[in-house]
Amino acid sequence: MSNAVMDRQPATDTPAPGTLAHRRMPRWAPAGLALASAALGSGLGLAAGWHSKVQWGLLAAIFFVLGTYAITTAVEGKRQAKDRIATSIVWVCFALAVVPLASLTWTTVARGVKVLDGYFLSHSMAGLNQMVPGGGIYHAIIGTLEQVAFATLMAVPVGLLTAIYLVEYGKGRLAKAVTFFVDVMTGIPSIVAGLFILSTWVLTFGMGPSGFAGSLALTILMMPIVVRSTEEMLKLVPNELREASLALGVPKWRTILKVVLPTAIGGITTGVMLAVARIAGETAPVMLLVLGSSFINNDPFSDEQASLPLYVYQEYMLGTPYSYDRAWGAALTLIMFVMILNLVARAIARWKAPKTGR
Template sequence: MTAITDAPALPQLSRNLTTARLPKWAPAVVAVLSIALGCAIGAGTGLTSHIQWGLIAALLFLALSYGLSARIEGHRQAKDRFATSVIWVAFILAVVPLISLMVYTVQQGASVVDGNFLSHSMRNVVQSGPGGGIYHALIGTLEQVGLATAMAAPIGLLTAVYLVEYGRGRLAKVVTFFVDVMTGVPSIVAGLFVLSVWNILLGFAFSGFSGSLALAILMMPVVVRSTEEMLKLVPNELREASYALGVPKWKTILRIVLPTAIGGITTGVMLAVARIAGETAPVLMLVFGADAINTDPFNGPQQSLPLFIWQQYASVNNSFGYARAWGAALVLIAFVMGLNLIARGIARWRSPKAGH
């Protein structure tokens, strides 16, 4: 028998792909240095806008990050760091305006929002004087958005189920086309359509329900698109297993598909609600607004938060109206933010868990 000799050992690969690497704290140091240089250049050249200072700092951060990485790590790693730096700069440029808006709204409206502001209307309150509140606008917003959701959510859900589960022919293509078109319809066009058909052609009076019809038109394509994407994520294996057990298709959709995608569907509906909660144009055309409390959305004008903000801020040289407008804006932002947090919570709660 011949002796089996050991195979020659393969050479060990080096762990370091480059001769040198920047430390982990280098990007932070470069960012601080870029901000300092940007402020110095902006102040030295007489630039009064802090936005210009920030743009200069961003360009310096990109240039310094690439130059330092190219000198130490090589051009290949420098390109990777440059792409990462561009992403961070884009993220900051997107977040800074949002944070600034939130901070400024809180600064302007926090002093107005209290129990009296939330529990009183503008009835018998002089626009140029103190007092008043948004209770009537809160009721109007909740009722109008609630009615729009009650109309748009079921129709949008059933439309998405048809497109995903049944739609294979020309009708499905036509429905998909019109859903795409409706997604980009401006809110003023939806309000004008409801005004022409519901109020002028059919002769119904202006009311909160008229505004809800326009809001439902704006909400429906968002619900259809989000629900359609969630239904497509349901594994086909679940459907096939149900069909193999002899379960009919309609019951498979009702018992298997919809419960599996309910978390994403609910999230899409909540985001659509948040999208229509701040619409002003349809409400201005169809609801008109009112200073008194009107709990009947089917009879008479009704107020809403976006319309209330516009009316109060439209008062010329009226500090009390400005304060009420910023207070209502703060409440509206808190309402929309709450809906988004609820949607995220539902999505996390209903998302599939590992091992289940």
């Protein structure tokens, strides 16, 4: 009996030599498959007479996914193949998102740098024939900065106080109604906000087109973003901080002002910056309410005013090579403006992030 037990070999999961149960594909296999798929997709696209590189890319993506599944199944088995095909689909979707973005950025930079210089940034289109080269976007920069600044001054306090009410005080039907309308306003098309201000501020009150009218429409678009982002940041503040402050006898309003808001200020600022970046490129409400101008107008409360998105649209509609160059230069300037806002938001979020001790 004991000899039989001793002679019995311990059971192991080690595969026999030559089997593929625990074989692994080399690390360079995904990159090699991607290159082979790109070459195969391009070759078949050329052979079929397809001149669109988008079609080549779609073929390459299909070959990459199918090739990954087939080779992984042969080498590692079906279980690992399912995992790798899911990873491959993720990478393909990532490429489908990044490639258009990189192409747009490259095209804007390549065509915008032709005119982007000190003269272009410091001169307007006043007295210049728009069918000839020259001119600049100084008047559009002034208009964009003023319109976005007034919209921010109006939207941030209202949005911040609304978010504080929903998180700290809001209960019952009123809070639910406010939340519902904030959600609805988040999806409002920009042209609807422009038409609303046009029918009230311009037509009903007879105020006329101005930069401030455009700011009112931008405020409508910005406010729900500020409310939502601020609300989420306030919810992330631990309740223990509120309870500790209230236990010391500090009034609730002072707890919000001295404890809750300083804790969430980094995320709130980031949300505000992203909301500003969101409205900086709006064209439809500006087209209806500001109308555009070739002259420098530093007064946002009277007469027409320019803005960068509207300038891009108007120059592109002219249809001349020089107007196209000015449109791309203004578009590049607008992208740089939004990029700077996002970098500032990230820097503030990192600066104000809670410090954890070791």
